[in-house]
Amino acid sequence: MNEIRINVAIIGGGPAGLAAAAKLKKLGIDKILIIDREEKLGGILKQCIHNGFGLQYFKEDLTGPEYAYKFINKIEELGVEYIINTSVIDIKKGHGYEIYSINETHGLIKYRARTVILAMGCRERSRGAILIPGARCGGIMSAGSAQRLVNIMGYLPGKKIVILGSGDIGMIMARRFTLEGAEVIAVLEILDYLSGSKRNYVQCIEDFKIPIYFNQTIYQIYGHNRVKSIDIAQVDKNQNPIKVLERKLNCDTIIFSVGLIPENELSRSIGLQIDPVTQGPIVDEYLETSIPGIFSCGNVLQVSDLVDYVSKEGEKAAEGVMLFLNGNMPEKHWGKKVLAEGNIKYVLPQRISFWPNKDKFVEFSFRSKHPAKNITIRVYDKSKIIYENNMTKIVPGEMEKLKVKKELLLKSQGDINFSIYEKE
Amino acid sequence: MKNKVYDVIIVGGGVVGTAIARELTKYKLKIALLEKNSDVGEGTSKANDGVVHTGFDATPHTLQAKLVVQSSFIYPKLCSELNVPYRKVGALLVVFEKEQIPTILQLKKNAEINGIRDLNLLSREEIFKVEPNLNTDVLKGLMIPRESITCPFTLTIAYAENALQNGAEIFLENQVKKIEIIKKSFKISTNQHTFYSKFIINSAGLFSDEISMMVGINNFRVIPRKGEFIIFDEETKNIINRIILPVPTKITKGILITPTIHGNVLMGPTAKDITDKTDFSVTREGIKEIITKCTKVVPILSKQTIISQYAGLRASTKNNDYIIESNDKVPRFLNIASIRSTGLTSSPMIAKYAVEKLVEMGLKLIENKDFNPYRELPYYYHSQDIVKEIKRKFPINKKFGHIVCRCNKVSEQDIIEAIHSPLGARTLDGIKRRTWAGAGRCQGSFCETRIIKILARELGIDIAKISRKGKGSEIAISRNKETLLIANKKNKNN
Numbered sequence: 001m002n003e004i005r006i007n008v009a010i011i012g013g014g015p016a017g018l019a020a021a022a023k024l025k026k027l028g029i030d031k032i033l034i035i036d037r038e039e040k041l042g043g044i045l046k047q048c049i050h051n052g053f054g055l056q057y058f059k060e061d062l063t064g065p066e067y068a069y070k071f072i073n074k075i076e077e078l079g080v081e082y083i084i085n086t087s088v089i090d091i092k093k094g095h096g097y098e099i100y101s102i103n104e105t106h107g108l109i110k111y112r113a114r115t116v117i118l119a120m121g122c123r124e125r126s127r128g129a130i131l132i133p134g135a136r137c138g139g140i141m142s143a144g145s146a147q148r149l150v151n152i153m154g155y156l157p158g159k160k161i162v163i164l165g166s167g168d169i170g171m172i173m174a175r176r177f178t179l180e181g182a183e184v185i186a187v188l189e190i191l192d193y194l195s196g197s198k199r200n201y202v203q204c205i206e207d208f209k210i211p212i213y214f215n216q217t218i219y220q221i222y223g224h225n226r227v228k229s230i231d232i233a234q235v236d237k238n239q240n241p242i243k244v245l246e247r248k249l250n251c252d253t254i255i256f257s258v259g260l261i262p263e264n265e266l267s268r269s270i271g272l273q274i275d276p277v278t279q280g281p282i283v284d285e286y287l288e289t290s291i292p293g294i295f296s297c298g299n300v301l302q303v304s305d306l307v308d309y310v311s312k313e314g315e316k317a318a319e320g321v322m323l324f325l326n327g328n329m330p331e332k333h334w335g336k337k338v339l340a341e342g343n344i345k346y347v348l349p350q351r352i353s354f355w356p357n358k359d360k361f362v363e364f365s366f367r368s369k370h371p372a373k374n375i376t377i378r379v380y381d382k383s384k385i386i387y388e389n390n391m392t393k394i395v396p397g398e399m400e401k402l403k404v405k406k407e408l409l410l411k412s413q414g415d416i417n418f419s420i421y422e423k424e
Numbered sequence: 425m426k427n428k429v430y431d432v433i434i435v436g437g438g439v440v441g442t443a444i445a446r447e448l449t450k451y452k453l454k455i456a457l458l459e460k461n462s463d464v465g466e467g468t469s470k471a472n473d474g475v476v477h478t479g480f481d482a483t484p485h486t487l488q489a490k491l492v493v494q495s496s497f498i499y500p501k502l503c504s505e506l507n508v509p510y511r512k513v514g515a516l517l518v519v520f521e522k523e524q525i526p527t528i529l530q531l532k533k534n535a536e537i538n539g540i541r542d543l544n545l546l547s548r549e550e551i552f553k554v555e556p557n558l559n560t561d562v563l564k565g566l567m568i569p570r571e572s573i574t575c576p577f578t579l580t581i582a583y584a585e586n587a588l589q590n591g592a593e594i595f596l597e598n599q600v601k602k603i604e605i606i607k608k609s610f611k612i613s614t615n616q617h618t619f620y621s622k623f624i625i626n627s628a629g630l631f632s633d634e635i636s637m638m639v640g641i642n643n644f645r646v647i648p649r650k651g652e653f654i655i656f657d658e659e660t661k662n663i664i665n666r667i668i669l670p671v672p673t674k675i676t677k678g679i680l681i682t683p684t685i686h687g688n689v690l691m692g693p694t695a696k697d698i699t700d701k702t703d704f705s706v707t708r709e710g711i712k713e714i715i716t717k718c719t720k721v722v723p724i725l726s727k728q729t730i731i732s733q734y735a736g737l738r739a740s741t742k743n744n745d746y747i748i749e750s751n752d753k754v755p756r757f758l759n760i761a762s763i764r765s766t767g768l769t770s771s772p773m774i775a776k777y778a779v780e781k782l783v784e785m786g787l788k789l790i791e792n793k794d795f796n797p798y799r800e801l802p803y804y805y806h807s808q809d810i811v812k813e814i815k816r817k818f819p820i821n822k823k824f825g826h827i828v829c830r831c832n833k834v835s836e837q838d839i840i841e842a843i844h845s846p847l848g849a850r851t852l853d854g855i856k857r858r859t860w861a862g863a864g865r866c867q868g869s870f871c872e873t874r875i876i877k878i879l880a881r882e883l884g885i886d887i888a889k890i891s892r893k894g895k896g897s898e899i900a901i902s903r904n905k906e907t908l909l910i911a912n913k914k915n916k917n918n
Contacts, residue, residue, distance in 0.1 A: 087827040100811070102833075103825045104826045107815075107819075107824075108814050108815070123866045123869060127867070128733060129729065129867075131711055133733075134705050135704070136706065137892065137897055138896065138897025138898060138899065141869075141872070144869060145869045148873045149900055153873060153900070154903055155887055155900035155901075155902065156900060156902050156903070156906070157899065157901065158901055159907055180908070220708070221705070224702050225893070225897040226897050226898075268659070
């Protein structure tokens with residue numbers, strides 16, 4: 001087997017990988033290779049034909065494919081190399097990293113890379129993972145699968161549809177089905193608040209008068225060959241069904257939009273430390289993982305609401321790779337811990353290495369566990385408050401960002417904590 | 425199609441029916457197998473736990489005990505002939521209550537009566553050496569070294585493919601509607617064709633009573649006994665090393681925890697008698713029962729990722745033993761019923777036993793010297809060792825390098841091979857059972873739409889005709905806006 005030597009291997013040519021590649025090239029790094037398993041670059045954006053992308057990054061309202069092409073054109077111009085229809089099957093340590101891939105042209109190919117950027121994105125949580133009982137038959141599909149079926153292949157999965165979960169893809173698909181001639185009879189959300197963003201709620205659910213019900217779930221699915229009907233139950237605070245509200249509601253399709261799972265099988269197989277909450281690698285401020293030289297960005301790191309954030313993350317990882325390749329390594333890799341407390345679900349980065357550079361701030365992303373109003377985000381160490389920021393509200397469906405002065409973090413003692421304080 | 429005349433027709437293409445079809449091709453006979461579903465193994469066989477039993481706990485001196493025990497010894501050879509994955513993992517029966525200790529001593533004696541002498545009792549300390557993740561409350565264990573695992577789908581398909589290769593014919597989507605006795609033969613009408621045969625073997629599983637009644641034999645009734653299962657993500661695979669069995673009761677072997685041949689961990693089955701023979705649904709109670717019982721045995725399982733659940737129906741009857749018998753009223757008609765859950769294990773010996781019965785009933789056997797017991801490893805099959813697979817397959821066809829199912833690394837060519845194999849896959853489930861595409865942690869959410877496109881292309885049919893498991897379970901119902909256009913047209917006409 002031949003071995004191809006490169007400086008940076010980017011696993012995944014979606015928005016994170018593309019942004020990382022473009023940035024690296026601009027920073028003067030060569031021998032970059034994007035490896036993507038699909039026949040076209042762009043990742044999941046290819047099937048996101050709705051608009052609303054790029055408002056932050058490009059200050060333009062773009063569709064998913066348009067957003068992707070801005071980056072694809074950029075890397076074409078810059079001459080970044082990429083290989084498509086190629087699946088990475090294994091990454092091993094040893095003189096940099098050995099990346100084993102498979103494709104139709106070469107069979108097995110081995111790349112030897114000095115650094116790796118993991119940008120594989122995520123997969124959808126399946127019905128099986130959330131234990132919804134009942135028939136196992138036709139007419140049951142995940143939202144992403146349905147999105148591909150409708151938007152790329154041009155086929156409808158059913159006529160009378162129930163969507164489980166109020167995640168962004170679920171709400172967007174509710175609108176899409178309606179436009180394509182199907183009837184969405186209900187969107188059910190087990191929580192008492194939206195899983196996705198307010199914007200999608202307004203534009204997809206409210207504007208199309210699609211019925212949405214909170215604190216409800218599918219209790220049972222009926223049907224032999226195909227879904228025929230469902231029972232709907234009300235749930236308590238712990239999401240356990242307490243009362244069946246509706247029996248045998250007729251429908252022919254159930255779409256599951258019940259969350260995304262960062263696809264970290266490769267990360268696990270090389271032994272990266274994984275955050276049990278984000279389900280992505282634990283990283284520092286330059287998105288370096290527990291193994292020096294391996295970086296991670298995009299939805300494989302943390303599930304973002306906006307692709308604009310994902311692109312920014314890709315660029316951040318690229319800066320880290322540049323520092324690494326130029327030998328500007330931090331004195332102490334992963335020196336400081338950042339912890340989420342109370343109503344903070346997670347904070348990223350989870351570690352700070354204090355990379356030697358001119359940055360004045362460290363940007364944190366975080367989400368709350370449950371909605372809250374009139375709050376203070378407090379960043380503190382064991383002896384003092386480092387930073388405080390007031391917010392009128394916070395919801396789990398929307399990721400928050402916070403910049404803290406690096407200088408303040410450097411002075412802190414021990415771990416850094418993030419917490420939410422609710423005012424009266 | 426012209427009327428077809430056969431020596432033997434087998435009704436029902438589960439693991440038993442396909443095993444018999446293969447066994448009969450060892451002789452110069454004209455054989456057909458009729459199956460109502462779109463694939464073989466679509467009834468009871470598809471939802472088996474994959475355990476190849478030794479028969480240690482079977483009731484001595486029953487037909488079931490005899491056939492299970494004998495089968496367990498010929499399994500390794502059978503699986504190597506048919507290229508079916510098989511692994512002798514052993515089983516450990518665990519005891520948590522003092523009162524159950526006499527039962528396991530009794531089971532050991534029972535095994536000895538059945539001719540199985542390699543069982544040994546394990547102390548707590550010995551148990552933790554081999555199964556460190558068991559609940560620390562365990563008192564004693566009984567090791568059954570020869571208990572094994574296989575793939576129930578692969579075995580059923582392999583029997584069928586080998587039977588086809590040796591001259592049997594298989595008719596899928598042929599549901600038997602009527603059987604008439606005409607002189608010295610049977611006239612069998614299905615939803616599609618008419619067949620004639622001198623002999624009939626009824627291995628219709630859940631529907632064996634209905635088939636039997638078509639010829640007027642009415643001496644048993646099938647009671648579907650539901651068994652539900654929960655399957656874990658691959659990363660759970662090292663939590664247990666062998667099959668973990670509870671102490672069995674009279675009704676059921678109980679809920680076990682087993683490694684699967686594909687590298688997952690499986691828990692189940694429950695046992696509940698129901699009335700609807702088509703009810704393969706998973707129930708809230710079933711899931712709860714499995715989780716409660718199994719996490720008591722292996723507590724760490726409560727923290728693992730579940731990827732799927734499924735349910736199967738055992739074809740049980742009030743009879744405690746197998747029913748493999750002819751009836752003087754209807755010569756040349758053999759019933760095989762009440763096989764319940766042990767059919768996967770006993771299928772090779774049931775097949776031999778059925779042939780003996782046919783001989784008693786007057787069938788003349790002439791050896792088929794061309795019989796080839798070997799099924800070559802199909803190109804669609806692939807082990808978990810993707811590097812090994814790509815080295816084996818890539819030189820044959822470059823499309824083996826194009827991965828379609830990312831979780832289980834199944835390639836486009838694997839799928840094409842499954843479609844064009846002797847008993848070609850026609851549905852998503854058919855592809856899944858042959859290649860394991862869509863059976864991984866994402867449960868097909870990535871590859872499903874891609875596979876239906878390949879199926880449509882290879883079969884030359886519209887995507888809206890591709891189903892999950894046969895007619896009525898199509899993945900796509902129409903083109904976008906088609907329903908809207910039809911509705912608009914209707915409105916205009918009104």
